[in-house]
Amino acid sequence: MMTGPALMEEMGLYLAAMSVGDPSGLRFAPNFRLTENGRALGMGEGLWGCKPRFSGIQSFADALTGQIVCVGVAYVADQPRPFAQRLRIVEGELAEAEAIISTDSKGHFADVEQLLKPDILYQAMVPSHRRVDRDGLREVADRYWEGLEQSDGLIPRFNYRCDKYDNGAKTTNTLRTLLSADGKVHSCASALNDTRAARPKARERRFPVLDVELGVAASFVVVDFHPIPAHPRPDVGAMYMLGLFKVVDGEIRIIDEIREFLPLGTSAGWGEPPSLSGNVAHG
Incomplete structure (x- = not known):
């Protein structure tokens, strides 16, 4: 079981690799799955093909589930966009990566610049x-x-x-x-x-x-x-x-x-865990 700090480090490595579009330094499980806004993608697609930079990142880890999430801002083509990422680590390897990258950055219900200053x-x-x-x-x-x-x-x-x-x-x-x-x-x-x-x-x-x-x-x-x-x-x-x-x-x-x-009706693509005990194994 990986500790919380070790999981945090994995998120940092993942975001750093995505920002240069080079996953070669990451360890992937054979059945690694990647989604972005509910779409299954291959490596090099989506954010991985944009080389985004990240700011205001705040991460939270759970050693029991082997998962870590972060929220913050992803700059895509120099445009700030609200961003969230989930990773699941199994035996030291990346098994799952789920990202939300929003197209709604400014308006009555969005203010992406505030995400640059995460609440302590x-x-x-x-x-x-x-x-x-x-x-x-x-x-x-x-x-x-x-x-x-x-x-x-x-x-x-x-x-x-x-x-x-x-x-x-x-x-x-x-x-x-x-x-x-x-x-x-x-x-x-x-x-x-x-x-x-x-x-x-x-x-x-x-x-x-x-x-x-x-x-x-x-x-x-x-x-x-x-x-x-x-x-x-x-x-x-x-x-x-x-x-x-x-x-x-x-x-x-x-x-x-x-x-x-x-x-309407779109799935996130990760299903719904059957119980709290199932949460330890998945999602």
Whole structure:
């Protein structure tokens, strides 16, 4: 089993290799799989063919699952884009690589430049008496996805200081959303309540990183948002995202989401683990 710091190093090596388009120094498992925005790719395709540079990278590792995720900014053709990456390491070899590279960098629900200054709150250790265990972390994150699917902001447990950020943009408790398609100022709970008309379906939920000491749960999901005939919106489709949840006292303290919209019904291509024990083996 690789330690958290060793997994962090693997992510650094992977991003460095991608930035020069040369994977020769990496160790790949025979059945290595690579996806980007839900599409299966071969080495040299997608980001690997763009030689992106990375900034604002913040990584989180889980020694029990052998997985590590990072969020930050990828510069593609010198244009900053919200970015998330997951790696799975098996016996010292890269077995899986899953990337989200967003085309939404600036707007009411995106502000990529804010991702260049990652919130240090995620790196703060949670005092032992205020932590939850791995099952608790997974439950807190899963309750958020369930609240989104049920359009019920009472299902998750939100700390009263909680705010949510989408592709770097603060989307709760901010007047900037008055100029958005919603035309409202949302709390974390009311943002979930307001999705009911779009009949969201939160599927393919996975929890590759559960860090008890940091109180961080990293979770991938695909959420279908259906069209609303009376109120056309730009966010119709499958929202494929990595959610980062900081959990203190069993409550969500802050949420960051890196997401890209795909056609309605699109799969991320990694399935959905059958149980928490299955999470150790995969996703």
